[in-house]
Amino acid sequence: MPRGDAARPSVTDVARAAGVSVGTVSNVVNRPGKVSRATRERVQAAIDRLQFVPNGAARGLRTGTLAAIGLVVLDIRNPFFTEIARGVEDAAGDRGLSLMLASSDQDPTRERRILSLFAAHAVAGVVAVPASDDVFQLVELAGRGTPVVLLDHPSPVEQLPSVAVDNVAGGQLAVRHLLGGGAEQVVMLNGSHRLSQCRDRWEGARRAVRAAGLTPDSALTEVRVGSIDAAGGAAAIEEWLAFHDGCPPEALFCVNDLVAIGAAGALRNAGLDPADTPMVGYDNLELAAELAVPLTSVAQPTYEMGRSAAELLRQQAGADAAAPAGHLVFQPELVVRASSRPSRRLVPVGPPRL
Amino acid sequence: MPRGDAARPSVTDVARAAGVSVGTVSNVVNRPGKVSRATRERVQAAIDRLQFVPNGAARGLRTGTLAAIGLVVLDIRNPFFTEIARGVEDAAGDRGLSLMLASSDQDPTRERRILSLFAAHAVAGVVAVPASDDVFQLVELAGRGTPVVLLDHPSPVEQLPSVAVDNVAGGQLAVRHLLGGGAEQVVMLNGSHRLSQCRDRWEGARRAVRAAGLTPDSALTEVRVGSIDAAGGAAAIEEWLAFHDGCPPEALFCVNDLVAIGAAGALRNAGLDPADTPMVGYDNLELAAELAVPLTSVAQPTYEMGRSAAELLRQQAGADAAAPAGHLVFQPELVVRASSRPSRRLVPVGPPRL
DNA sequence: TTGTAGGCGTTATCAT
């Protein structure tokens, strides 16, 4: 029965209770081998009785580092990022580290605040999905000795290790597939080019168009979403329909699956059948297969990316600062499902299906 | 250009650089009003130049509390919990607090580790979705002066404030609806009864059956899922089909939407049409409406629950320990979609399909 | 094997 507001016990309290010195208590906690069995048991009993929990702040102050690693992602509601978080958390857990997870909402100001917090608490390492190309604060953090790994940021900052996926290749995969299915006009629902993911997937889309012998300016249209999520995708489609007499795009490449889900929903709400609009998403979320129209999507090794990032962090902690940073680049894969199958509208000749 | 491994500057460094005392630096940082304009600017310049970031561990040690609140949820991959996290984070942000988010995976051991970390770092408060009924550690934490709020834990622990949703009512809503649609035999895909959510929704299901004049033992079957997620739901259905000659349950109540998504996927993979099995989920995830078969689901005010929890935390910090703890209980609502519409199979008479 | 003492960086108290 805890009594009310008892002040938290310190090593001193434990030492007194066990009739030993603080040094011995500290040894029992951190290097039990260095203490004789009898003393150890006596001290442990006192620890249990007083419910002593070492003060992390004091320990952090003394040792100069917090037993946790910080992770900043762009959007905590996107399953893509929580899956990454799992990878990081699991790898960190193997080393006895906890995870501090925060979401920047793609806002550089929020990102700054979060990184300041991590810096202030001297976390053991930081994994960051940058909200812009301005990684100054991260470089700075690394310069001060905190291991930092860039995640999902493709243009490598030489000083910082990074884990990325080839987003240009991913964009190409998606649009090549749509064009191969018969589309002649692709609309990409994209986010701000401040994000390299958006920029690169767009560049990939353009390359695919050129590779097909078409000109990007005529065969490819970019529509910006307000937010890179289902609501943003839905709003973009509603606006499109309003400006095009209710006529949907011929084919749709969405910068991620959430946007695609929103887009499909908006088409349906407008009385259209989303299955009639060939569509490709990105991230291959677990639920992509379970949607009204199972979604063709560009897959990334999400969990692995998280694990790898944590692993790079570990390596970096050991290595000396002059060593070249490792840059991992994964390749995306296209997972084809019903959403991109040529539908009635796209069949060039022959009898209409059904 | 940060130079290599420069040790992190301290108040002392700043004080020396600005030609003032450490106390003044501290004042500039924390109570700028108490410092004359001239000194303030001089000190601020030094802070900027040296890129001084106050050491959070030292501050924590001195003030006895970390400017963050800890949140433990059951499964970070479940959008239900990330939405809650958003609510907590937003409310915390209003008070200048950050969020430490961790996932217990419903594992009491993991939960213990996480709470120990929070305790060790003396977070400003803890919001926890308990992984079992054993909330001893939370009570203990509260006893030591850390504000604690229970989330989604219905049997109120008197000493601890809580935010909950009436899960019994939710279970009733779901099953009453299925029975009303003509089902005579309902299968509930449920998680471990160690979780009150599962226990209470099951109890609600039983009540609904009794209210309909049926006996729970004959009209209601519980099937346990291995994990409360899509994989668990899918596995449970696969097993069911194997034991029932490929014949699906007459009607399905899933303990949450993820399980329902997995169940629907498994039915489809078995060559069945999920639309033929009336189905109700729980949580009303944003994507419930976008599924192959739009999912009827019991809705909870997710974001609000998170915000309310953070709010209770704040109140608790002010109040004295003897004051009665607040217990918020929200009411769930049923959102009806296509998944629960009576289908062919349920028509009492008529020729067998196929 | 165990005890003693100094210092990590901050804030807060008390002088000036």
Added chain:
DNA sequence: ATGATAACGCCTACAA
């Protein structure tokens, strides 16, 4: 308005 100084709780030499 500013400066000096004593904690906060822990770890770790070093001494016994």
